[in-house]
Amino acid sequence: MRCFIGIDLGSTTTKAVVMDENTQLLGRGITNSRSNYDTAAAVSKQEALIDTRLTLFRRGLSAVPEVSGKVDSILADLERNFRHVQFLEQLDDLEQTCVRNVKGPRYVGKETGVNTALAEVFKQLRQSSHALFQPGARRKSDFFRDLAGSDFMQFGEPVARDAGLPFDLLVNVYDKSIIEVENRPPAGDMEGKFLRALEKASGSGDIDSASVVKPVKDALAIPLEETYVVGTGYGRVRLPFPKEHIRSEILCHGLGAHMMYPDTRTVLDIGGQDTKGIQVDPQGIVENFQMNDRCAAGCGRYLGYIADEMNMGLHELGPLAMKSNKTVRINSTCTVFAGAELRDRLALGEKREDILAGLHRSIILRAMSILSRAGGVKDQFTFTGGVAKNEAAVRELRKLIKENYGDVTININPDSIYTGALGGATFAVRAVVN
Amino acid sequence: MSSTAEIMARCQGLFEDLNYSDARAWKAKVPGRKVVGFLPVYVPLEMVHAAGCLPLGIFGGGDQLEVIHGDAYYQSYICRIPRSTIELGVTGRLDFVDGMLFPFVCDVIRNLSGIWKMMFPNVWTKFFDTPQNFDSSIGGTYYVHELQELREGLENLTGRKITDDDLRRSIKLYNENRRLIREVYAFRAREPWRAPTSEVYVIMRAGLMMEVEEHNQILRDYMDAAAREDRPQRDNVRVAIYGSFCEQPPLNLIKSVEMAGCYVVDDDYSLVNRFLTEDVPTDGDPLAALAETYLKHSVETSCKYVPKEEDKGKFHVESVRKSGAEGVIYATPSFCDPALLDRPMIAHRLTEAGIPHINFKYAENSGQMQPIREQAGTFADSLKLWS
Amino acid sequence: MSEAIKEKSMLLQKDMISRNYEAITSKHETGRKVASTFVPGNLNELLMCFDIVNNLPEINAIQNGMRKVSGNYILEAEKHGHSEDVCTYVKADIGMMGKGNIAPNGKPFPNPDVLLLSYTGCYTFMKWFELLREQYKCPTLMLHVPYEGDGHSTKNMRDYIVKQLKEVVIPGLEQVSGVKFDIDRLRQYLKNSAKAEDGLVWCLEQGKIKPSPIDAYFGGVYYIGPMFTAFRGTPESIVYYEELMKEVQARIDNKLGPVTPDGTPFNDQKYRLVVEGPPNWTNFREFWKMFYDEGAVVVASSYTKVGGMYDLGFRHDPDHPLETLADYCLGCYTNRNLPTRVDILAKYVEEYEADGLLINSIKSCNSFSAGQLMIMKEVEKRTGKPGAFIESDLVDPRYFSAANIKNRLESYFQMIEQKRRGTGKAA
Incomplete structure (x- = not known):
């Protein structure tokens, strides 16, 4: 089948969306952007295609009466097993890479010892991976680096100690290798891995009958043709795409918001690095846009500084600010001055939650100015970006929109991180189908 | 006899009021009255006074005004006063102001006069350019004509002539105002603990938002009260x-x-x-x-x-x-x-x-x-x- | 970057500029007097009447920006107490003095004999020359040109300027130079000016043709060179504009676009823009490339009007020599009020059939920049064409963010493209 793909190469994460020719969403994928944009694009695309397969399985299984009501758990089983197969494959790659990297003056004479220790660590990693992919197991991240890294450290230390080796020899070889592995384009044969996952899953749980295997195999047999790919985001110029396949993130963002909420006319996106106000027409085409000027005051990054300054996690700021019922007026959205103003307020005896409420308000005030610059807020209004997940910011935004623009429908999608990629995929469809 | 606290309460109220209730009340009191706003740093207030208008000092929004729309008009490298002044305008806080004078301070305030013309076409808006040549026959001649233009603009706004005698009367009042201000400044320089600047400043700012006669009285009262108080x-x-x-x-x-x-x-x-x-x-x-x-x-x-x-x-x-x-x-x-x-x-x-x-x-x-x-x-x- | 390809008119201009720098730096040998003055309100014909050589600090700052030495000069000035907030032309100039005051020809700039403070359209000029005066302690002649706050000049303004010319500027220049003022000499120079002005206007107006044979911004800064600097009123400038007209005509005949610095004619013009605001000089070629790489040609600009708005019909008039200088000063672009600037830009968008107005907002230059967002809104409203806003600085390399500007330009061009294809079948 024809697949239309949008890839949004952001500064921290890269997102991909796959669509069919009727602009039906098939799959989504996300990965960390790394230093290698090509790989990030390839990984996110592969993730979105995996997600697409799962969608196709779901479609296939929905026609099978015997599994009615059990599709979700079947798919979860299948994905779990697939992830495990994929994880083991990457572990193999990591092990081989580690072995290759045991060289240089530091390792002279210790090669055998290090290699033996590595073999032991990887053996343990493989064993423990079963638990990691158990039904119901919670993984703290879906990125290979995060999963493999912490276990490697946990198992590596005792192994090194027992072998009488300095632990940093192992750490060193790991650090070098994980970057290589991470920046290698993802291995192919997704269908083969799904088949292996299917075998592993068969006989256990819900996946025990031909009624499941057949539709899944049928779905796997459908070729996924990459008909058209559109790239967007800050790193878009680094994508290995011809120029006509690249769209600015503003255009993609506008169209993506339109796809999520077709009645959207105004979009606000507050990301880490910038704030954008976008007006779109009834077809999702951008009519006007404004971004924060050269000074990045009041962007998401500002909250990062505040969190550091207060010695708190970024995600704790919003909830604490919600506890305030007296907003302190904060006048500086300048990240450089924010720290000074914050300390000044604390010294004056203001409460942390009240100061935080003020800080959230000041970010939103700044965004309101950008919206005003872009031509105001029209119904409906869609709010996207990392800051849209912050309840204190959302509360202030709702208040100020109401005060300045009256009753406006405000859309906030929990998956708004995919807005740009969604717009990109839609552009891909429009490029071919229309 | 008022105390400094009473005087300060009156002035502080005016100074803080971003809705300009006093000026609104002044205007409402007599039908047909006009209010003419002005920005820093100099306009001949006696001319506005002689036209029967209240000259109202607009000095930005201070630290109590949240600027939303005003920021939409200015880049980050431009000062704050034009943003908050626009905010005052677009939020309707200046909707009773009939004329605006933008004196020559700098290019930002100069260009704000043009923005005002476009944003508020019904307000009589004037950029007031004083001479930079200080020779009576050159800069003086030019300035007399500019003052005449200002006079005609005000006459046009109010629909009544400003006679030379009107002007002389106003000049007298403002001479008195300037004398009293010089006295307050001299008093503060002599005994600054009796007239702290946090007070003198507010009295001066409030003075640009009220009738000059009242301000003259306040200045006298303040000096009396401040000299009395320990x-x-x-x-x-x-x-x-x-x-x-x-x-x-x-x-x-x-x-x-x-x-x-x-x-x-x-x-x-x-x-x-x-x-x-x-x-x-x-x-x-x-x-x-x-x-x-x-x-x-x-x-x-x-x-x-x-x-x-x-x-x-x-x-x-x-x-x-x-x-x-x-x-x-x-x-x-x-x-x-x-x-x-x-x-x-x-x-x-x-x-x-x-x-x-x-x-x-x-x-x-x-x-x-x-x-x-x-x-x-x-x-x-x-x-x-x-x- | 390779050496830029230059056309004959550019070589002519280059030669004129280097001869002028030679005249400035050799004043001690030749005994000629040197005046410093500004581009807007530049009274070159008048200076010529006194055999005074014209040195323009703005042009020196631009030269230093393009030669990538302005950054150090700015730091030097900031080290001596100049604020990071203020105009970088001023700081580049002052910093250059601190670093030996070397002219582009490698010889030291001599001290000026007079500062002709023709104060037109920009507040900073006044402070700039007060600062220079503090250093040089030389005579300073202030010509105050009132701002057209109500959108037009008045008789009072004109009389005021003429009076200053008669009673301050001319006697002052006579004193400095020892040359008696001869109004007929001025008339002759003004006649030359008017002729060259016809040539400049003709060239700029060819932006209306498709494909445009000129780039009215990046190319435009070369076209205005002689007219805005030390050559208006000279016979050489007439020759220059004749040559430039020939080049433009040849491109029209062959349906060619302007020549880019890499030597190729820029024919594949997808977007036609009107640009407001001065260019950035430190990354001039990189900046230009961002436009022609995307297929964007500038068909009209306001920057090419800072030294006079000849396209609106003004010509120096030898029959009214002093009055015409007054009118010239009053009519420079930044001396016009904002509603007038909106009128002019909206007219350009329409008459030059542009896709929209792009504003390059310059941190240094409040005269241009304060109010540009309002200008953009108004021009969008009047023309129905989308505007775009980018930011940079004149000669401060710290304030040029290529990625940021490129991102906005691309978004803007793609938006125009989308709109053009119409809704629905957009791709």
């Missing part, structure tokens, strides 16, 4: 503050400087009614009198050209001597071209005259006072050590 003298140093003629600092900044151990004995806050330093003659042609006083007897400030190199900064040095200040704080709004471009030249002159000086920047909505307190405090300490 206020403790502190071991403060005496400083002059310059560079703050357009966008105004938050009141907290002035208080912070005082709390840090400085008596402010001279300043150039908002100027306007201290711009002319001597009485305007009330005999002869009033326009010529206003022009001649502007040319020959007005302050030196960054928005006026100084024809002779040797005269640059002379006014500041003389004012420091006259007020008995021990040092100068050159405090400028961020991105204020006139004040910041002048800063090195004024600093050189102060150094030549052996007057210690420091400088810092602020915005009308500056929130963090700690750095201000620290700098002013350190300056105060060092002045004590030197003396």
